Amino acid sequence: MTGLPxxxxxxxxxxxxxxxxxxxxxxxPDWPPEGxxxxxxxxxxxxxxxxxxxxxxVLARRLxxxxxxxxxxxxxxxxxxxxxxxxxxxxxxxGPGNAEALxxxxxxxGADPAGFRAHLTVARTSRRGDRPPAGGPPGRxxxxxxRPAEVCLVRSEITSNGRRYVVLHRVPLxxxxxxxxxxxxxxGNLGC
Numbered sequence: 001m002t003g004l005p006x007x008x009x010x011x012x013x014x015x016x017x018x019x020x021x022x023x024x025x026x027x028x029p030d031w032p033p034e035g036x037x038x039x040x041x042x043x044x045x046x047x048x049x050x051x052x053x054x055x056x057x058v059l060a061r062r063l064x065x066x067x068x069x070x071x072x073x074x075x076x077x078x079x080x081x082x083x084x085x086x087x088x089x090x091x092x093x094x095g096p097g098n099a100e101a102l103x104x105x106x107x108x109x110g111a112d113p114a115g116f117r118a119h120l121t122v123a124r125t126s127r128r129g130d131r132p133p134a135g136g137p138p139g140r141x142x143x144x145x146x147r148p149a150e151v152c153l154v155r156s157e158i159t160s161n162g163r164r165y166v167v168l169h170r171v172p173l174x175x176x177x178x179x180x181x182x183x184x185x186x187x188g189n190l191g192c
């Protein structure tokens with residue numbers, strides 16, 4: 001442990017997207033699956049890059065120079081994504097230009113777009129090999145479209161009440177339609 005904070009760059013979905021998914025999950029009789037714990041909605045985010053223990057000032061300046069003024073992609077929470085021990089809602093981009101804009105934010109944050117799998121974690125289990133039931137409530141969810149206003153550099157802290165996220169730096173994105181070409185990101189080919 002170096003004493004440096006654990007940092008990540010992220011997009012926060014708007015309240016409308018959070019409440020739509022939270023409502024659907026709350027109404028599902030089988031959610032979360034047995035042995036899983038739900039992630040509190042106030043911590044839901046779309047990680048662009050996990051930096052680990054790093055110097056915040058350096059990352060904030062780099063994020064500012066690389067992401068400042070980039071276009072905000074049009075996104076929605078849709079479909080299900082799972083990893084061992086993680087159940088998540090997928091993040092879909094509205095067409096090729098928006099998909100490329102999302103990958104541009106991933107590059108600006110410092111991650112490799114080839115390994116990116118866009119998702120929002122909704123539940124976890126400590127049983128490493130476990131995957132949630134196929135689809136589950138997130139798989140049935142077509143959330144509202146939204147555009148992030150900013151990319152945030154966030155510090156993750158462990159407290160007696162669980163994890164707490166503190167925004168250290170905000171980088172505004174350019175609003176409006178996104179033009180261009182690129183791969184279409186769908187729940188079936190989402191990357192992290």
